[in-house]
Amino acid sequence: MSTATKSKELTKQKALFEYLVRLADDRLILGHRLSEWCGHGPILEEDIALANIALDYIGHAANLYEYAVEIEGEGRHRDDLVYFRNDPEYKNLKLVELPKGDFGFTIARQFLFSSYSYYLYQLLSDIEDEQIRGMVEKHFKEVKYHLRHSREWILRLGDGTEESHSRIQDAFNDMWTYVGELFYQDEVDEFLQEKNLAADTASFKSDWKDLVTDTLEEATLDVPDWNQFMVEGSRQGLHTEHLGHLLAEMQHLRRSYPDADWE
Amino acid sequence: MKTFQERIDNGETIEPKDDMPDRYRQQLIRMMSQHAHSEVVGMLPEGNWITRAPSLRRKMILLSKVQDEAGHGLYLYSATETLGASRKEVINQLLEGKAKYSSIFNYPTLTWADVAVIGWLVDGAAIINQTMLARSSYGPYSRAMVRICKEESFHKKQGYEMVATMADGTPEQQDMIQDAVNRWWWPTLMMFGPHDENSPNSAELIKWGVKSKTNDELRQSFVDRHVAEAHEVGLEIPDDDLEYNEETGHWEFGEIDWDEFWNVVKGNGPMNKERMKARREAHENGKWVREAAEEYARKQKLSKEKAS
Numbered sequence A: 001m002s003t004a005t006k007s008k009e010l011t012k013q014k015a016l017f018e019y020l021v022r023l024a025d026d027r028l029i030l031g032h033r034l035s036e037w038c039g040h041g042p043i044l045e046e047d048i049a050l051a052n053i054a055l056d057y058i059g060h061a062a063n064l065y066e067y068a069v070e071i072e073g074e075g076r077h078r079d080d081l082v083y084f085r086n087d088p089e090y091k092n093l094k095l096v097e098l099p100k101g102d103f104g105f106t107i108a109r110q111f112l113f114s115s116y117s118y119y120l121y122q123l124l125s126d127i128e129d130e131q132i133r134g135m136v137e138k139h140f141k142e143v144k145y146h147l148r149h150s151r152e153w154i155l156r157l158g159d160g161t162e163e164s165h166s167r168i169q170d171a172f173n174d175m176w177t178y179v180g181e182l183f184y185q186d187e188v189d190e191f192l193q194e195k196n197l198a199a200d201t202a203s204f205k206s207d208w209k210d211l212v213t214d215t216l217e218e219a220t221l222d223v224p225d226w227n228q229f230m231v232e233g234s235r236q237g238l239h240t241e242h243l244g245h246l247l248a249e250m251q252h253l254r255r256s257y258p259d260a261d262w263e
Numbered sequence B: 001m002k003t004f005q006e007r008i009d010n011g012e013t014i015e016p017k018d019d020m021p022d023r024y025r026q027q028l029i030r031m032m033s034q035h036a037h038s039e040v041v042g043m044l045p046e047g048n049w050i051t052r053a054p055s056l057r058r059k060m061i062l063l064s065k066v067q068d069e070a071g072h073g074l075y076l077y078s079a080t081e082t083l084g085a086s087r088k089e090v091i092n093q094l095l096e097g098k099a100k101y102s103s104i105f106n107y108p109t110l111t112w113a114d115v116a117v118i119g120w121l122v123d124g125a126a127i128i129n130q131t132m133l134a135r136s137s138y139g140p141y142s143r144a145m146v147r148i149c150k151e152e153s154f155h156k157k158q159g160y161e162m163v164a165t166m167a168d169g170t171p172e173q174q175d176m177i178q179d180a181v182n183r184w185w186w187p188t189l190m191m192f193g194p195h196d197e198n199s200p201n202s203a204e205l206i207k208w209g210v211k212s213k214t215n216d217e218l219r220q221s222f223v224d225r226h227v228a229e230a231h232e233v234g235l236e237i238p239d240d241d242l243e244y245n246e247e248t249g250h251w252e253f254g255e256i257d258w259d260e261f262w263n264v265v266k267g268n269g270p271m272n273k274e275r276m277k278a279r280r281e282a283h284e285n286g287k288w289v290r291e292a293a294e295e296y297a298r299k300q301k302l303s304k305e306k307a308s
Helices: A014-033 A042-073 A078-084 A103-122 A128-156 A162-178 A187-194 A199-216 A242-256 B006-010 B022-041 B045-046 B056-081 B087-095 B114-131 B139-167 B171-190 B203-208 B215-232 B259-268 B274-285 B287-307
Strands: B241-246 B250-252
Touching: A014 A042, A014 A078, A014 A103, A014 A187, A014 A242, A042 A078, A042 A103, A042 A128, A042 B056, A078 A242, A078 B056, A078 B203, A103 A128, A103 A162, A103 A199, A128 A162, A128 A199, A128 B287, A162 B087, A162 B287, B022 B045, B022 B056, B022 B087, B022 B139, B022 B203, B022 B274, B045 B056, B045 B114, B045 B274, B045 B287, B056 B087, B056 B139, B087 B274, B114 B139, B114 B171, B114 B215, B139 B171, B171 B215, B259 B274
Parallel strands: none
Antiparallel strands: B241 B250
16 A cells, blocks of 8 residues: 555545544554553552553544544445554554553653643644544543643652662653654645644644653753654654564454454 | 341441451451452453454453453452551562462463453353352442442453354354363352362351352352353353253253362462462562652652741
């Protein structure tokens, strides 16, 4: 399947499909990583919280995929997008596919992604598409909770013990090269923005940076260099080696019995 | 003033601040903490399939179910704390191998069908036991059971729906689900514990109104209900001695392999060591997180005191 970005004539249908899939893939893959904590969290309350957030993401992804296949109009089911696409067809950010790491890594990533989503959803709640607005309205409450949950943990871990401070600092340092892509935009975004069907992430980049900076400083952490080298290519389907393993695990059963109905 | 036993015999509910014999308290701490541990260890076999669930809908249902189990664990640890046993203390007993949890979770989940069968049979067995415990004489336990039973009934319904879908599916799905029933049927019957004559705690628990039915009575109602459900979707029960008795209206069934039962209880089940290893690892890997949270709370309190 060629990507919409490669296509010469970008239509509203193609661009919107691509945009929805990008949003959905981010949430599905991050939800998958969070779901790996279930039964293995540091305290029972966090098993519950992380499973809850994973459910929010996967639920939102399900809604987005459903709308994407509806727009596409080829009679595909949302699960076809989940189980029968290969790595290059997945358009999620590399940030969300990185292994879950320790609790510090998981929380640092949650904070960066939730704070980003917090601004993104405010813009999406204003676009000219009723269905997206409806979804965003439903999920914005969840996003606010995700942000609060992760922010509180950043403060605890940053300003907790020496060990927690160094672990959460290392987590931010290690993932920093992946944060630049949060604000990547291409012709799909531009095409839709002209019709007010997509959010212009550039418009909240400095607010987001302020929020991240303030939180890290309050947590007595150093903000890594914003100008360091940042990786790219996720939205074109270029991933880390980790995504292939994740998909192998996620898709194996469904692909082993392609004719079976599991409901 | 009424004696404790008179209150029990009157059907009164015992509340945390009431006088109670030490033995009653100890028995309840043992039962309730075991129950809480079972919920938490029980997250592992099903959790094993969350990342591999074959549809988004099934993934969400499973994730939500395992999350409910964590919630039940939390709720039961709190209920146990009303008897003066702290969560930290009883969790340490589990991690040190001094406390038990339901042996059913020492069996492995080998295929997706196991997730369906656990929902149907294991939750089905839990409901039968917990419906009785919802009438237990200890108020916090009984209330916890009422709440938990509601969710378990929902889990069982979802499990049975999955079983029915697979039993009505492709030949491979049908084989998979029958194989899972074959592996889980007997261990599920063992969940109700030894025969009444070999169950040292039963008589005392019944006298104190904690339980109102014996292990064998509960097991019989489980068999009656689930044999019918199996037949309804065309599944076989792996028991050659299974026979319906017209006179009693009950299904008679074969003898449980008690050697297997005691062997698993003693720690030699297929997954005992791995389940405990997973719990210990989660606890050890989370140590720095819990310490950080405590230290942060201490610092916050200190700075608030300074400010005022």
